[in-house]
């Protein structure tokens with residue numbers, strides 16, 4: 088059952104991040120109107136709708152499975168009195184319910200309302216609620232006393248920054264696939280890449296700063312040996328290695344591959360090669376990001392070094 092809990096946590100991270108970060112991307116990186124706008128493209132609405140549906144289902148399934156784990160019996164997941172006490176007495180229960188409701192609202196919004204700025208703002212806000220609610224699913228809300236507020240805040244910043252990065256990557260991967268279709272799409276892809284570069288640096292800084300605060304609470308100032316001696320520490324190191332790989336790929340995109348695309352924008356053959364190189368690099372970065380989320384999902388279920 089534990090593997091199922093970790094997989095469902097992973098699905099909830101991925102879906103809430105793409106919902107929040109993808110809807111934000113539609114606002115700040117895509118043109119407000121014209122053939123490359125999110126409203127005209129159609130796939131952003133479909134993608135975010137599917138993601139909202141997956142988030143709702145994974146939140147409910149995660150709640151049921153974690154109830155079964157807490158109660159020590161699979162049948163407990165369908166026992167109304169146990170479920171009610173998990174929902175009313177455990178932060179994890181209430182957070183799962185809030186996330187499922189946010190996902191359901193986002194699904195209806197994306198399905199029923201004509202795509203436009205209002206829909207993206209609504210979907211991003213509901214995605215932000217779902218993303219922040221993940222802080223109550225693991226160690227983020229576990230620190231007691233006055234320092235607990237700081238840990239929770241750092242965790243929410245960490246989650247939000249990760250959502251902006253992962254959501255943008257999901258959209259970039261699809262835009263790169265589309266960029267070969269026409270000169271308009273190619274120009275829109277390049278404009279989005281160039282526009283993201285400043286924001287990207289801020290996201291990396293916010294992740295590193297909030298990650299260090301998280302590490303202070305969970306590894307502790309004297310827990311360094313635990314980084315190699317415990318499974319928690321080794322997974323955290325692996326997460327940092329993948330983070331470094333993501334930063335290296337992002338730097339290559341920004342300083343080498345995006346300028347190469349800019350130089351080739353008017354020549355379809357050269358632009359094609361530049362787009363393919365960017366697409367490979369973005370896919371790798373997105374894959375590394377999803378692996379980081381898998382590790383975070385696992386870390387949240389292990390005893391942190393300060394508790395060992």
Ligand code: HEM
Nearest residue numbers: 221222225226227249295298299301302330379383386387
């Ligand atoms: C310098 C870089 C980073 C540091 C030092 C760092 C550190 C940490 C630590 C210590 C935790 C707590 C794990 C636990 O629950 O026990 C954490 C959680 C997490 N990290 Fe990072 N991290 C970094 C970068 C990233 C990146 C690049 C991503 C994704 C793009 C990411 C996504 C997450 C997520 C989703 C969580 C779970 C938060 C929660 O559920 O409350 N982190 N990180």
